[in-house]
Amino acid sequence: MNYLPLQIIVSLFVILVxxxxxxxxxxxxxxxxxxxxxxxxxxxxxxxxxxxxxTSYLADIFGIGRGVDLAVYSSVLxxxxxxxxxxxxxxxxxxxxxxxxxxxxxxxxxxxxxx
Amino acid sequence: MIIYIxxxxxxxxxxxxxxxxxxxxxxxxxxxxxGSNDNSAEVAITxxxxxxxxxxxxxxxxxxxxxxxxxxxxxxxxxxxFDADGQHLAMEIPSLLEPILTCEVDxxxxxxxLKDKISQIPxxxxxLILKPAVIFQNYLLKVKLTDAHNGxxxxxxxxxxxxxITQDGMAHPSEIIEAVKKANLKYKEVPVTILYNEFGQxxxxxxxxxxxxxxxxINK
Numbered sequence: 001m002n003y004l005p006l007q008i009i010v011s012l013f014v015i016l017v018x019x020x021x022x023x024x025x026x027x028x029x030x031x032x033x034x035x036x037x038x039x040x041x042x043x044x045x046x047x048x049x050x051x052x053x054x055t056s057y058l059a060d061i062f063g064i065g066r067g068v069d070l071a072v073y074s075s076v077l078x079x080x081x082x083x084x085x086x087x088x089x090x091x092x093x094x095x096x097x098x099x100x101x102x103x104x105x106x107x108x109x110x111x112x113x114x115x
Numbered sequence: 116m117i118i119y120i121x122x123x124x125x126x127x128x129x130x131x132x133x134x135x136x137x138x139x140x141x142x143x144x145x146x147x148x149x150g151s152n153d154n155s156a157e158v159a160i161t162x163x164x165x166x167x168x169x170x171x172x173x174x175x176x177x178x179x180x181x182x183x184x185x186x187x188x189x190x191x192x193x194x195x196x197f198d199a200d201g202q203h204l205a206m207e208i209p210s211l212l213e214p215i216l217t218c219e220v221d222x223x224x225x226x227x228x229l230k231d232k233i234s235q236i237p238x239x240x241x242x243l244i245l246k247p248a249v250i251f252q253n254y255l256l257k258v259k260l261t262d263a264h265n266g267x268x269x270x271x272x273x274x275x276x277x278x279x280i281t282q283d284g285m286a287h288p289s290e291i292i293e294a295v296k297k298a299n300l301k302y303k304e305v306p307v308t309i310l311y312n313e314f315g316q317x318x319x320x321x322x323x324x325x326x327x328x329x330x331x332x333i334n335k
Contacts (some may be wrong), residue, residue: 034128071304085255087330088330088333088334091330091331091334092334094283095281095283096149097173097174098174098177098283100172101169101170101171101173101177101181102169102177102180102184104149104170104189105167105168105169105181106167106181108167108168109165109167109185110235
């Protein structure tokens with residue numbers, strides 16, 4: 001089966017994403033550890049698409065039947081982990097918002113009392 | 116002696132005036148309007164309460180913490196947390212404050228189970244939600260309390276300086292108990308009456324509380 005069109009599309013997508021992350025890293029909005037983790041993840045995606053047989057080799061090590069299954073399982077794990085991270089970040093941001101709202105409420109009252 | 120009765124409120128304009136009037140004789144009423152869409156804030160001002168305004172709704176725990184900080188910064192000797200929906204009886208405020216004013220303890224929790232007959236708790240809520248919650252709470256927090264998630268409580272100035280509510284939603288009662296234990300504050304329970312106008316929090320509310328507590332542990 002010819003996977004070339006798909007391989008090209010995925011590669012272009014990965015290049016685009018890596019460029020964006022490189023820019024974020026240069027702008028200091030991405031930590032080095034996060035940048036490297038993302039690079040490894042995308043490198044894994046490229047290897048999986050250009051050398052599909054390598055995933056079968058890895059799958060064998062983990063005792064999973066097919067390389068494709070390994071890719072799906074690991075993708076699901078990564079997605080769950082990312083959702084978890086997003087949830088924690090959202091939770092932290094909610095707390096920050098509360099702090100701002102509280103600060104405004106207390107300040108407003110203090111200013112009114114001074115008048 | 117400055118005592119603040121802190122009433123967090125969200126769209127409670129219908130009950131608020133009556134609740135404020137009933138609480139007024141026992142201290143300075145402080146209403147924290149938690150982003151209400153109705154005229155709760157105006158009602159509170161007209162009724163003679165001090166009003167703090169959250170521009171957007173942040174939850175009961177967040178409103179209580181705002182009230183606590185205002186009270187502490189303004190020299191409160193003690194505060195009472197009081198519901199805006201008329202579930203609590205203002206005439207029971209003195210019995211909550213007494214152990215604090217006599218320096219017996221720093222925190223007083225109201226308990227509906229020390230006065231069962233009067234509270235008339237719905238059977239389902241009592242045995243399937245509240246009692247298991249009490250057992251769970253006592254086991255996890257290593258306390259011996261007879262009630263869980265009862266919003267009627269009083270805190271001394273010392274307690275206010277050590278307890279900071281970070282749970283914006285409905286998980287704050289557990290957080291307060293945990294903070295009391297951590298800070299080694301003395302506490303006791305006194306019987307209170309809870310009037311059931313509505314069912315209150317059901318299973319879904321309970322699960323949300325557990326979820327909030329869980330994530331607060333791993334998201335510090």
